[in-house]
Every structure is written in C-alpha cells, then in structure tokens.
Amino acid sequence: MLGRRTIVRLSLVVAYVLIAVLCVTSLFNDNEAKAEYGDVVINNYSDAAGMRPVVFPHWFHRIRFRCKVCHADLGFKFKAGGNDINMLKIFDGQFCGRCHNNSIAWGVENCVLCHSGVPNMKTRVHNSTSDRLVAPVAK
Amino acid sequence: MKSRIQFHLVHVMALCAVLGLLVVGAISLAGTGLAQSKSPANTFNRLLKSPTTAKNAPPAEDGVHDPQNPGTTMLQWPSEAFTEFDKSSDGNQVDWMSILRAGKISPWFEFESQTTEPFLFDLVIVREVKGSMPNVVFPHEAHTQWLDCSNCHDEIFIPEKGANQISMAAILLGQKCGVCHGRVAFPVTDCRRCHAQPKTPEELRALAEKSNWAKTSNTSTDQTAAPDKK
Structure with missing residues (x-):
C-alpha cells in the first residue's frame, strides 16, 4: 500500500x-466586462419567479428611439431596476408594453428574448463606470 | 536521505509549475492589455478595472446573456448593427452624435409621432473648474437632440448659474452628469470631451504664482499667506 x-x-x-x-x-x-456598454440587467422579480433575468440592450433601442421617448414620454426613470416593472404592467400596456405588443415591436409571448440573462445576476447597468470601480460603492 | 531529497524535488517542481502557469497567465493578460493601449500601466484611472476585453461581443459570449437560453441566439449582434456607423474609442465604439447628425439613424423623438422634429435649445454653458484643468463646455444643443428638458431639469440640475455642485467623484458614482455619462452616454475616460476650454495663459500664470512651488522658490514671499485670497 x-x-x-x-x-x-x-x-x-x-x-x-x-x-x-x-x-x-x-x-x-x-466575462461581465465584455457586456455591451449600457446593457441593463433587471432582476427585481425574475429569479424568484423561476425566469432568467431581463437584459435590456440600450444600444438596440437607441438606434430607433431618442432617450426622450422612453425616459420622458413613457416615464422610465434613469435607474436600473428603479421602475418596478412587472409582467402585469407590461400586459397592461405600460413600460415595455407600450411598444412590445405586436404592433410597434414583437409581443410579450416571446419570453426568452428579454428573459435571457445568466441566472442570479444583480440588477445594474453592466460595464458602467461605477461598475468598473475596483472598490465597490458602499450601499 | 534519498527519499527526503526526492520530497524536496517534488516541492520545487510543483512550485515551478505554479509560477510558470502564473507567468503564462500574466503575459497573456498583458498581451490583451497591450493590444488596447500603448501603456497599460498608465491608463486613465488605475482604480478602474482594465477596459473591456472584447468589444461588441456577440450576446452568447458577452457574459450577461445566458448561452443556454434559446432566445440568446436570436438576438442581433451589436457588431452587426454597427457596421455602417462611425467609430468611437469608448462605450459602444460608436460615435452616436455623429451618426445622428449624418442621418445614418433616424430615431423617433416622440412616442406619438415618428416625424416630430426634436425641440432644440442652443445654449452653451461654460463651467469654470479648479486648478489648471480646462473649463467644462456643456452644449445644450447636442443634449436636446436626444433628451427632453424635463429629463435633467430640475431633478438632476437646477437651471440656475452656480446652483449645481458637481464633482468628478459624484459623476463616477453615477450622479449629475454620471446619471448618463459612464452608463449609456460616452464614459468619463475621455477628459477633454467635456473639459474642452483651456485656461488662458494669464490664468495659468496666476495659478503658478499662487502655488507653493512659486512661494518656496521666492524667499521674500510670506509663506503664511492664504493661497486662495483674491
């Protein structure tokens, strides 16, 4: 032995x-440092509901809409996760649901196009300056 | 005795292996750093992690999209959408202002109407800043191309001269200009895009005279005098 x-x-x-x-x-x-600049991960309720977190691509929307359309006309606040969006509000035509209703953009039945994030990711703007600070900001 | 030597040999070889792997890792990391900037040791702010390693990565490789998600492969790649766009060195690697002015994109300005022209406001604000740093030039026109007055006023900026305390620390933490710049709009790593109006030679001379360097080199000056008195 x-x-x-x-x-x-x-x-x-x-x-x-x-x-x-x-x-x-x-x-x-x-890996997270490779995220496209301005990509927002929203995980207020997704993980708890057994869905992947939402990844919102700012760049894609910016090509089609000026900031004002969503941040003034539709009322999105400048805060990742700060709008308390849920699916009921979207079905009701609020927030994302103003366009994602199969008339301006594809509708809410395409779950996996938004709920496409890596599970358990935090709600934040990925690759932002404050995200990249080595010393994390005190919460 | 012999087995003890062997024991030490195993240790030395294992340590060499560890060090070798670390050196290989460090060299390859330095290589990716060198590919982005000439001097990785002297990038803008050493408290910031190194810039993005892959620019405009496809969704399945960007670290935030789950490659296991069936929808991930259906999403457009940023690089695909940006092929015709003017390049920039930071953010999305796209000069958004330039492609908007050139008409390469025609984003809506109003939700109710695709054809509404933006309400432009052409007022340039110059903010005098401390020290020899060039003053900040803020163009309202470029901002109203994208935004509504109500996006910034009065919640983020009070529309009154001298009423807004702005610091780079606040901006880096996502306040004031940092609500957009550093998150969606171009990041603050390019100082001269905002700090665009250099101080005049007279101002720079006055600064030098007020500084300690000028005082210590001139023995006749009173060292206890307050440096900032006008």
Whole structure:
C-alpha cells in the first residue's frame, strides 16, 4: 500500500495544482466586462419567479428611439431596476408594453428574448463606470 | 536521505509549475492589455478595472446573456448593427452624435409621432473648474437632440448659474452628469470631451504664482499667506 509520506506528497502536489488552476482561471474570469456598454440587467422579480433575468440592450433601442421617448414620454426613470416593472404592467400596456405588443415591436409571448440573462445576476447597468470601480460603492 | 531529497524535488517542481502557469497567465493578460493601449500601466484611472476585453461581443459570449437560453441566439449582434456607423474609442465604439447628425439613424423623438422634429435649445454653458484643468463646455444643443428638458431639469440640475455642485467623484458614482455619462452616454475616460476650454495663459500664470512651488522658490514671499485670497 502507499506509504504515509507518499500520500502527503501526492496531496501537496494536488494542492499546488489546484492553487495554480484557481489563480489562472481567476485571471481570465472577467466575462461581465465584455457586456455591451449600457446593457441593463433587471432582476427585481425574475429569479424568484423561476425566469432568467431581463437584459435590456440600450444600444438596440437607441438606434430607433431618442432617450426622450422612453425616459420622458413613457416615464422610465434613469435607474436600473428603479421602475418596478412587472409582467402585469407590461400586459397592461405600460413600460415595455407600450411598444412590445405586436404592433410597434414583437409581443410579450416571446419570453426568452428579454428573459435571457445568466441566472442570479444583480440588477445594474453592466460595464458602467461605477461598475468598473475596483472598490465597490458602499450601499 | 534519498527519499527526503526526492520530497524536496517534488516541492520545487510543483512550485515551478505554479509560477510558470502564473507567468503564462500574466503575459497573456498583458498581451490583451497591450493590444488596447500603448501603456497599460498608465491608463486613465488605475482604480478602474482594465477596459473591456472584447468589444461588441456577440450576446452568447458577452457574459450577461445566458448561452443556454434559446432566445440568446436570436438576438442581433451589436457588431452587426454597427457596421455602417462611425467609430468611437469608448462605450459602444460608436460615435452616436455623429451618426445622428449624418442621418445614418433616424430615431423617433416622440412616442406619438415618428416625424416630430426634436425641440432644440442652443445654449452653451461654460463651467469654470479648479486648478489648471480646462473649463467644462456643456452644449445644450447636442443634449436636446436626444433628451427632453424635463429629463435633467430640475431633478438632476437646477437651471440656475452656480446652483449645481458637481464633482468628478459624484459623476463616477453615477450622479449629475454620471446619471448618463459612464452608463449609456460616452464614459468619463475621455477628459477633454467635456473639459474642452483651456485656461488662458494669464490664468495659468496666476495659478503658478499662487502655488507653493512659486512661494518656496521666492524667499521674500510670506509663506503664511492664504493661497486662495483674491
């Protein structure tokens, strides 16, 4: 059978390899930094309801609408997750539902087009300046 | 004795392996950094993480969209939409102002009507800032191309000269200009886009005279004098 010293040696080697792998993967694990600038993740209720969080692409909408249309005419506040949007309001024609009703844009039956985020992500504007500050802002 | 030497050898080899892997990782990271800027050690703010590693990544690879989600592959890629757009060095890598003025996009200004022209307001505000930093030039015209007066006034900015306390710290934390700039509109890493009006040579000379450097080099000046008195 294996001697005690051999077991110690083997476990030390395994530990070194694990540390190395962890170090290297932590260097490369910066996926969120690749998010398109201005992408908003909204996860007020999604996770709890068993849906993926919503990813809102600002860039896509900006090509078609000036900021005023959503942020003045439709009443969206300048705050990620600050509008307390839920599906009932959208069915009722508020917020996203003003356009996403199969007349201006595709309708709410296309769940997976909005609810497309990685589960358990926080509500925030990804890749924003405050997001990229190394020291997180005190909440 | 022999087994002890072997034991130490195993340690040394394992340590070398760890160090080797770390060096390889560091070199490849430095490589991606070098590809973006000439001097990664001297980027704008060392408290900010390095800039985005992949620009305009496809949804399935952008880290926020779930590749397992069936809808993710149906979404348009940003790079696909941006092919005809003028480039910029930050944010979406798109010069939004330039493509809007050139008519490459025609976004609606009003929800009720596609054809309503924006209500433009051509007033330039110059904010004098501390030190030798160029003053901030704020063009209302460019902002009213996108926004309504009510988006900023009076909640974010009081429309009165001297009534708004603005600092770069507040902006970095997402207040004042930082409500949009650094989140959706171009980020604050390009100082001169806002700090666009240089101080005059007279102002710079007056600043130099007030500074400690000028005082210590001139022994006849009173060192205890308040530096900011006008």
